[in-house]
Amino acid sequence: MTYRPSRRLRKLVVGGAAVSLLAGMNAPAVFSYTQAKYHDYKINQPEYKAAYGHWDLLDVPERFRINSIHAALLHTGKVLLIAGSGNDEKNFKAKTFQSVLWDPANNTFKEIDTPKDMFCAGHVQLPDGNLLVAGGTARYEKLKGDVTRAGGEMIVKNEDPDRPRAFPQGTVFVNNENGKRFHADFPVNVPRARKTVDARTGRVTVTASSARVFVESEVKGEPGIVNTAAQYGIQGLTGKDRDNLYGLATKLGMDKKDFQGIKEAYEFDPVAERYITVDPMNEARWYPTLVTLADGHVLAVSGLDDIGQVVPGKNEIFDPRTRKWTYTATRYFPTYPALFLTRGGDIFYSGANAGYGPAGQGRVPGIWNLSTNTFRPVPGISDAKDLETAGSVLLAPAQDQKVMVLGGGGVGESKSSTRRTAIVDLTAAHPAYTAGPDLPEPTRYINSVLLPDDTVLTTGGSRDYRGRGASDILKAQIYDPVSNAFTPAADPAVGRDYHSEALLLPDGRVAVFGSNPLYGDKDDTTAGFFEQRIEIYTPPYLYRDSKPALSGGPSQVERGGSVTFRTEHAATIRAARLMRPSAVTHATDVEQRSIALDIRKSADGAITFTVPKDPSLVPSGWYMLVVTDDEGTPSEAVWIDVP
Known part of the structure; x- marks a missing residue:
């Protein structure tokens, strides 16, 4: 007798087969979901946190989510986040400049009125607790195909020794040979000419003064191009003024126009919670480094100037008492060079930098004596071509005078990157880099944060330029200078590359901000978006049962006291x-x-x-x-x- 299953049983079997088939088809998704749930479970276990720490996303109200380009911890315990225009030209044109003050203790936020575009400025802590912010953006870059008007540098001359001249934005310069007209994109002030009298002969010599300004053609396209050096009259001048004041330009073309810097400088007062205007720098700077000196003054170096060129070694010093700037020793650096004040007052350049400047100039690490303007190269670093976008940190304690360089990449949009770390002991008779432990993988844009136990949290970065090819690295590790080794830390949830920042909070946690990937997908076919989420890392030491506490002390102490x-x-x-x-x-x-x-x-x-x-x-x-x-x-x- 042949067995025939019942109709109900056939339905169950067919249904079971269908379920099995679907389960097979969806196995990767089911496995991925299960794996993710298990990972989430694992990283929230007390034992895991005690070993590796833990990351949490901060709840930020939408109105306070900005493109954080800069982050500074203030002595009030609050964190100043500065976007300026936030690498968004629409914001720049609309003059929408943003800063937000975040209080980590209460997780509250406050918008701060931001007077200028501080996007890609420099900043430093001042002796009185104010934050000095200097430089920023005067003009966004234009790639060659996007340039619609000829333009470039105009040198404005003044042969009048009796008075300086100021020309407003929009001043028109007319080519004396062909009548082509250009207007000034910014105001320009030209000092009076210098007059000298020979004591022996009484002969008077007048030397013309000069200033420069970026100009653009009044007509679009190739008709505005001038390929030869020429003199330009200034529209509206008559008589002797027309002879004494004029413009000179070598070429005004339609090539790529780089970002241009501003001279403006401000102090942020953490108590009043507002920006205070101070004297402008002598040089416009975009991507400058500011570093504190032993006497409390501030050194400003490098940056792109008001024409979009790397400032040619014209460095200056800010006096916090007078709030004025004066020129100092001349030395060329690429933009955002990593400079550290060393014991004795010299400046150590680690070789790390962030962006602009030729590959063969100003990239050798070394020790710079400002007083004598001498520079002693520090040899020994491997992958020397991969120091752009590298991290640098003065290891703890500072008395040891050891600086570590981590990762980095090739100049510009190079795909090259390195896992190299290197350490230099600046107390040695002949300082030289020696190899440190490798990073887990080649990394650009890595953030390195000193922790109170003398270790260093290193986190984020990407393998390729600005995270191309979805190359953000969702890893963190902790470097121990005693063992000279990395140990794994919990993995962050958010990728961080260009325009990212990380800093230590007063409670021992680390806050991480920003990231500005070039693309939004692995195939580099969609535009990236600015990462506005804030992620907080709680190190393993905060998961222990007890911790020490201090109370009852003063709020001030003298050095040596x-x-x-x-x-x-x-x-x-x-x-x-x-x-x-x-x-x-x-x-x-x-x-x-x-x-x-x-x-x-x-x-x-x-x-x-x-x-x-x-x-x-x-x-x-x-x-x-x-x-x-x-x-x-x-x-x-x-x-x-x-x-």
């Missing part, structure tokens, strides 16, 4: 650090430093800290005082002023 605090954890406290707050952009942070303090403990629970006397080791300003216990667990920071 001591301060006493109360603590219930005196017996377990192992180390104390003064940590200078960050001011970071383009993964470049030359402000952060961690300074070891001498410790003296008392039986009554008092603990006294002594600050080094050397101003080149401890520049004036506000610092976070942090202690760590014998497990490396840090206290919450106490803000203290070192005048």
Whole structure:
């Protein structure tokens, strides 16, 4: 007898087969979903957090989500995020410039009125706790195919020794030979000519003064091009003025126009929570580096100028007392060079930089003495061609005078990148780089943050230029200078490449901002978007059962002086650090430093800290005082002023 299944059983079998078929077809998706759920479960386990830390996305109200190009921790504990126009030319043309103040303690936000386009400015902490912001954007770049009008540099001459002249934006210059007309894109001030009298003969010599301004043709297209050097009259001048004042240009064409910088400078007052205008720089700068000097003055170097060229070595110093700028030693650097104040007052250039300048100029690492304007090259770094977009950090404690360089890539849009790290001991008789441990993979734009336990969190970056080919690296690791090795950290959820920043918060966490990938897909066929999410990393040391705390101390200490605090954890406290707050952009942070303090403990629970006397080791300003216990667990920071 032949068995025939019932109709109901046939339905079950057919249905089961269909389910099995669908399950087979969807196995990768089911597996991926299951894997993701398991990963989410695993990273939220206490044991995992204690070993690797944990990342959380910050809840930011929509109105406060900006294209964070710059981030600075202020002595109020708040973080200033600066977008300016945010690498968005529409914002630039609309004069929509943004800054947001974030309070990590309460997770509150405040919009800050932003007077100029601070996109790609430089910034530094001042002795009084204000943040100096200098430079920014005067004009967005135009690629050759997008240039619609001939233009370029016009040198404006003044042969009148009796008075300077000011010409407004829109001033018209007319070619004396062919009548072609160009207008000034910006105002220009021309000093009076210099007059000298020979004491012996009485002969008077007048030397014309000059200033320069970017000009554009009044007509579109090739008819506006001038390929030969020519003199230009200034429309509206008559009589002697017409002879004394004129323009000179060598070529006004339709080639690529680079970004152009501004001279404006501001201080941000963390207490009043507003920008204050200070004297402008002598040179316009876009992508400059600002670095604190031992005397509290600020050095400004490099950047693209008001014509879109790298500033040709004209460096200047800001005096916080007079709020004025003066020229200093001449030396050429590519834009955003990583410069560190060293013990003794010299400046160390790690070789890392972020963007513009020829491959063969100003890229050799070395020690720069400003007083003598001498530069001592530091040899030994491997993959020297891959120092653009590299990270740099003055390792803790600062007394060791060791600087680490991490990753980097080739000049411009090169696809080259490296996993190399290298370390230099600046106290050596003949400083030279030696190899450090490799990064997990070749990385550009890596952010490196000093932690209170002397380790360094390194996170993010991409393998290719601006994350091309979906090459963002969703990895983080922690470098230990004692073992000279990396250990894995929890993986961030958000990719970070160009225009990203990371900094230490007073509670020991790390906040990461920004990212500006060129494309939005692996095939590089869709435009990228600016990453406005903020991600917070909680290191493993914050998942321990207890941590030390300080109370009852003063808010100011002189260099070479001591301060006493109360603590219930005196017996377990192992180390104390003064940590200078960050001011970071383009993964470049030359402000952060961690300074070891001498410790003296008392039986009554008092603990006294002594600050080094050397101003080149401890520049004036506000610092976070942090202690760590014998497990490396840090206290919450106490803000203290070192005048």
